[in-house]
Amino acid sequence: RKEVEQDPGPFNVPEGATVAFNCTYSNSASQSFFWYRQDCRKEPKLLMSVYSSGNEDGRFTAQLNRASQYISLLIRDSKLSDSATYLCVVKEDDYKLSFGAGTTVTVRA
Amino acid sequence: DVKVTQSSRYLVKRTGEKVFLECVQDMDHENMFWYRQDPGLGLRLIYFSYDVKMKEKGDIPEGYSVSREKKERFSLILESASTNQTSMYLCASSLVGSSYNEQFFGPGTRLTVL
Numbered sequence: 001r002k003e004v005e006q007d008p009g010p011f012n013v014p015e016g017a018t019v020a021f022n023c024t025y026s027n028s029a030s031q032s033f034f035w036y037r038q039d040c041r042k043e044p045k046l047l048m049s050v051y052s053s054g055n056e057d058g059r060f061t062a063q064l065n066r067a068s069q070y071i072s073l074l075i076r077d078s079k080l081s082d083s084a085t086y087l088c089v090v091k092e093d094d095y096k097l098s099f100g101a102g103t104t105v106t107v108r109a
Numbered sequence: 110d111v112k113v114t115q116s117s118r119y120l121v122k123r124t125g126e127k128v129f130l131e132c133v134q135d136m137d138h139e140n141m142f143w144y145r146q147d148p149g150l151g152l153r154l155i156y157f158s159y160d161v162k163m164k165e166k167g168d169i170p171e172g173y174s175v176s177r178e179k180k181e182r183f184s185l186i187l188e189s190a191s192t193n194q195t196s197m198y199l200c201a202s203s204l205v206g207s208s209y210n211e212q213f214f215g216p217g218t219r220l221t222v223l
Contacts, residue, residue, distance in 0.1 A: 002151075004151070008149070032210055034210065034211075042216070043199060043214035043215060043216055043217055044152070044199075044214050045214070046210075046211045046212075049210065087151070087152075091210060094205065094206065095140060095157055095159060095165075096154065096157070096167075097154075097212060099144075099151045099152040099153075100151055101149055101150060101151035102151060
């Protein structure tokens, strides 16, 4: 069983739409949670951390549900530049991150 | 600006060859990591290092070894390349400690083993 599971998508949405997707993780002792973004043929980069109380960064909202062991990301008012693969990432200990396989989002004009 | 560089963007090798992938970071980070990324499987950790000359196995170390002789440089070695090692290889670095979460990635090396 994978430690971090994501719906691979793709999610195809028009500009201005809202898109949301989740991931689930198996290790209840996981310490911290993140969303990374990976553009086509590029390296992953940190998008945002996910806090228990939920947090926003501009048009992006992340939520964590520890009881159900899932994390969500919501993108409001989608832009063409939001087209990317979004990786759900769980920090297992001081060193190790576990990555989901990614959810692909395509925003169309 | 934070920078992780990898020696090659694309590499083609033959089965049985010894392959060296080099990674250099200029951020004075203690931790360095090697991942491979395959479609549908995500990033999988091969090895990591938390200090010079220290190394720890990740989830899929078989067929690989690593070397960290200097803080800024972390090398991945395929002793005898096989076709199932065709993949995208990503190097990353980070600061040590529970307060530091972000890993910074290099641009990746796409390795093809024929």
